[in-house]
Amino acid sequence: MRQWHRLSMMALILLVVLVCAESSSLQGQVVDDKGQPRFTKAENGVITDSATGLDWYVGPNQDNNWHEAKTWTENLTVAGGGWRLPTVPELKALYQKGAAPYNMDPLFQAPGVWVWSGQLNNAWSAWGFAFYNGLEGWHSLDYGSGRLAFAVRSHR
Numbered sequence: 001m002r003q004w005h006r007l008s009m010m011a012l013i014l015l016v017v018l019v020c021a022e023s024s025s026l027q028g029q030v031v032d033d034k035g036q037p038r039f040t041k042a043e044n045g046v047i048t049d050s051a052t053g054l055d056w057y058v059g060p061n062q063d064n065n066w067h068e069a070k071t072w073t074e075n076l077t078v079a080g081g082g083w084r085l086p087t088v089p090e091l092k093a094l095y096q097k098g099a100a101p102y103n104m105d106p107l108f109q110a111p112g113v114w115v116w117s118g119q120l121n122n123a124w125s126a127w128g129f130a131f132y133n134g135l136e137g138w139h140s141l142d143y144g145s146g147r148l149a150f151a152v153r154s155h156r
Contacts, residue, residue, distance in 0.1 A: 038105065039107045040107075041107045045057060045058070047108060049094075049155075051093075053154060054090065054153070054154060055152065055153050055155050055156070056086075056152055057076060057078055057079075058108055058109065058148070059072055059073075059151065061111075062112045062146060062147075062148060063144045064116065064144050064147050064149045065143060065147065066126045066141040066143075066147075067141060067142070068149070069116040069147070070085055070116075073085050073118075073149060073151040079156070080156060082153045082154075083152065083153050084118055084151065084152060085118030085150075085151070086115070086117055086150055086151075087119055088117045088128075088136050091115055091117060091129035091136075091150070092136070094108070094131075095129070095134050102131045103131045103132070103134065104131055108150075110131070110148060111148065112146050113148075114130045114132075114146055114147055114148060115131070115147075115148045115149070115150050116128045116148070116149055116150075117129065121138040124141055125140050125141060126139070128147065
């Protein structure tokens with residue numbers, strides 16, 4: 001009887017450990033109104049947003065000026081190409097206060113928190129979005145410190 005009790009306790013502890021491990025891998029993941037993950041990531045790194053129908057791809061570098069970000073997105077050939085810089089409203093739609101460390105779904109695994117948009121403010125500056133505080137702002141087109149590029153397109 002004592003051995004049975006020990007085995008039961010070990011099984012219970014193992015079950016708790018497995019459940020905790022599974023839930024921690026989804027920590028911060030954004031879900032839709034049905035409780036399903038809003039974002040899915042393919043093996044090629046393309047992230048699909050089921051709420052907007054957009055595909056996303058996160059740039060590999062943290063320090064991009066606007067020109068570098070625009071050139072990178074336009075030349076991106078992953079999954080057939082057709083990429084562009086996002087609009088500010090598209091970036092705002094990714095913002096989820098409290099989701100993962102950077103207020104966006106952890107699938108994005110972004111190396112930073114300020115992302116360029118394709119929208120110019122004037123001839124020398126462009127708009128972007130700061131995921132650390134949920135605010136839009138603009139910077140000089142030549143400023144690159146801590147600035148990221150996300151590529152976006154309609155889902156194919």
